[in-house]
Amino acid sequence: MQPQESGVHYSRWDDNSRDEVSLAAVSSTEEASCCQRVSRKLCTGKLGVAMKVLGGVALFWVIFTLGYVTGYYVHKCK
Template sequence: MQPQESGVRYSRWDNSNRDEVSMTAMSSTEEPSCYRRLSQKLCSGKLGIAMKVLGGVALFWIIFILGYVTGYYVHKCK
């Protein structure tokens, strides 16, 4: 047996108006990649919510500091 591929395949037929979309599931013997496991752990559940909140707060402070520094140099008295 050949291992199943995971993903979605889309093929358009040349002489017809129908489109074909086929989805294949990952076989039970395959393990998800390291990146997929890490992203599932960090982006879902309570840990995922905490990571999104911390990311939003960090992004806020980065934009705030950049705006403050930019405003300082733009409005600096000579």
């Protein structure tokens, strides 16, 4: 038995009136790499949403602080 290939099959001109898109699953014998597993865990589901919110808040504060410090030195009285 050969492993399944992962990919997308798009069949627009079948007899059905609707377009069909099918995804082939990755074979169960193949194991995801460490980076893919961590990425999948941290970027999906409730944990993924929480990580994106925390990242957005952290980015906001970094930009705010840089703007504040820059504005302070630009508008500093001599």
